[in-house]
Amino acid sequence: VMESGDRFFQQHQDELDLIxxxxxxxxxxxLFLVMQPELSLSRPFDSLNFEILVRLRKPDGTVVxxxxxxxxxxxxxxxxxxxxxxxxxxxxxxxxNAQSLERTHFVGVNLSGGSLNDEFFTAELFALFEQHPQALxxxxxxxxxxxxxxxxxxxxxxIDRVRSxxxxxxxxxxxxxxxxxxxxxxxxxxxxxxxxxxxxxxARSHSGMAIIMAIGGLVNSLGMKSVGxxxxxLLTLRALVDAGIxxxxxxxxxxxxxxxxxxSARSGADFIEDLExxxxxxxxxxxxxxxxxxxxxxxxxxxx
Numbered sequence: 003v004m005e006s007g008d009r010f011f012q013q014h015q016d017e018l019d020l021i022x023x024x025x026x027x028x029x030x031x032x033l034f035l036v037m038q039p040e041l042s043l044s045r046p047f048d049s050l051n052f053e054i055l056v057r058l059r060k061p062d063g064t065v066v067x068x069x070x071x072x073x074x075x076x077x078x079x080x081x082x083x084x085x086x087x088x089x090x091x092x093x094x095x096x097x098x099n100a101q102s103l104e105r106t107h108f109v110g111v112n113l114s115g116g117s118l119n120d121e122f123f124t125a126e127l128f129a130l131f132e133q134h135p136q137a138l139x140x141x142x143x144x145x146x147x148x149x150x151x152x153x154x155x156x157x158x159x160x161i162d163r164v165r166s167x168x169x170x171x172x173x174x175x176x177x178x179x180x181x182x183x184x185x186x187x188x189x190x191x192x193x194x195x196x197x198x199x200x201x202x203x204x205a206r207s208h209s210g211m212a213i214i215m216a217i218g219g220l221v222n223s224l225g226m227k228s229v230g231x232x233x234x235x236l237l238t239l240r241a242l243v244d245a246g247i248x249x250x251x252x253x254x255x256x257x258x259x260x261x262x263x264x265x266s267a268r269s270g271a272d273f274i275e276d277l278e279x280x281x282x283x284x285x286x287x288x289x290x291x292x293x294x295x296x297x298x299x300x301x302x303x304x305x306x
Contacts, residue, residue: 024080041270053110081114115149198232218246
């Protein structure tokens with residue numbers, strides 16, 4: 003027995019409302035940005051990096067999650083409307099707050115596969131990038147693994163152009179799709195983000211740990227940076243550090259926060275509330291200060 007107020011029906015109604023708006027070619031009202039910190043695991047108190055995420059607030063104040071927004075847009079080939087709003091709004095915010103973000107080295111911005119296959123959208127995107135070089139220098143465009151390998155030749159051309167303009171490019175959700183090491187030779191990206199399924203397994207199984215250690219070593223050898231998603235507890239953070247992963251993202255560090263919280267912080271470590279995790283990252287910082295940085299800053303354009 004299901005009631006009319008059931009969560010399933012509410013989510014379905016949210017999708018229908020979004021679809022109707024997108025089909026008219028309109029940007030949905032109530033879109034807003036939140037930001038989730040990405041913590042450096044070599045020098046956690048030295049930088050403030052984060053991923054930008056989209057949400058939608060309905061007139062009654064309830065919030066529609068990103069998954070519902072993107073699924074509705076993808077199902078009807080309208081992701082460019084959402085991505086256009088996200089990129090434009092993110093660039094505007096980065097430029098207005100440039101002085102408060104001097105310790106920010108990269109800001110992740112996701113692009114959907116449907117948008118990347120839309121020539122009109124990509125032309126608009128490159129025109130926007132040309133007009134905003136300052137903000138672009140901090141942006142890391144995140145492309146999902148499955149999208150990147152669908153047409154690697156065209157995707158590499160896109161990546162090369164984005165990087166030549168001053169932005170960075172990351173491969174998102176590695177491990178959720180084919181997860182082949184072989185195609186990493188053909189994609190010149192700056193970073194690789196491990197899917198949460200790999201990260202969760204690593205903290206609780208020998209085979210899972212072996213997999214992320216192999217990925218961490220390979221990514222480092224290829225001159226990329228690595229980010230582990232779903233870092234939700236101390237055990238997982240320790241596993242990421244032991245595997246040589248460069249950054250961690252997850253609820254153990256912080257949930258997505260309002261932009262104002264980002265502007266009032268100095269580093270990703272400022273968001274940690276768990277005392278055991280905080281003590282651990284303080285130890286990481288002490289060890290980094292006592293020796294040369296494991297991941298020194300680079301002028302080659304890769305994340306630092």
